[in-house]
Amino acid sequence: MRGHCILSHGFESGPDATKVTALAEVAERLGWSHERPDYTDLDARSDLGRLGDVAARLQRLLERARPAAERGPLVLAGSSLGAWICGQVSLQVPVAGLFLMAPPVRMDSAYPLQAAPVPTSIIHGWDDELIPAADAVAWAQARRDRLLLVDDGHRLGEHVEASAEAFAALLQALAGKNPPDQ
Numbered sequence: 001m002r003g004h005c006i007l008s009h010g011f012e013s014g015p016d017a018t019k020v021t022a023l024a025e026v027a028e029r030l031g032w033s034h035e036r037p038d039y040t041d042l043d044a045r046s047d048l049g050r051l052g053d054v055a056a057r058l059q060r061l062l063e064r065a066r067p068a069a070e071r072g073p074l075v076l077a078g079s080s081l082g083a084w085i086c087g088q089v090s091l092q093v094p095v096a097g098l099f100l101m102a103p104p105v106r107m108d109s110a111y112p113l114q115a116a117p118v119p120t121s122i123i124h125g126w127d128d129e130l131i132p133a134a135d136a137v138a139w140a141q142a143r144r145d146r147l148l149l150v151d152d153g154h155r156l157g158e159h160v161e162a163s164a165e166a167f168a169a170l171l172q173a174l175a176g177k178n179p180p181d182q
Helices: 018-029 054-071 081-090 133-143 157-177
Strands: 004-008 033-035 074-079 097-101 120-125 146-150
Touching (some): 004 018, 004 081, 018 074, 054 074, 074 081, 074 157, 081 097, 097 157, 120 157, 133 146
Parallel strands (some): 004 033, 004 074, 097 120, 120 146
8 A cells, every 4th residue: 555545524524425435436546545534423513513523523533643644654635624624633643645625724713724734735616605715825825735726616516526636646646755665
């Protein structure tokens, strides 16, 4: 295996969602192991706020990411809230790269998106109704991240294949830096 990918679904989605399923297929095809944590039980915790139990989401990803990073190159990928937790976890666990779909660069002023300075690829919709494209552009520009803007909304439903292709490009670039053991 070239490395391991942890694919985090968005809020009120699930591990079998179309986008993370497409990313899992790409990872497998390119020789990366992968897993898709299930956060649906935490999203249902409306008693903790409009986004469920975000702290528990972070903890769940951390618990999976730490041992995975010890075994070899780790890539975190996520959609929306899943992208936000990937960024936060990348500050605590060594990762080879990040793939962020419709990342909420400012959930609110107290919780800006932060991420380790690693190769990062972002796909975002021009017509995202939750996170303005201009915010994603400014965040990516400051970091010099790869950014693909598409004619879509927050769910990126019309660009699942484009998301998969961008993820494949990131994994292929990282694989060039981390050749598999012979």
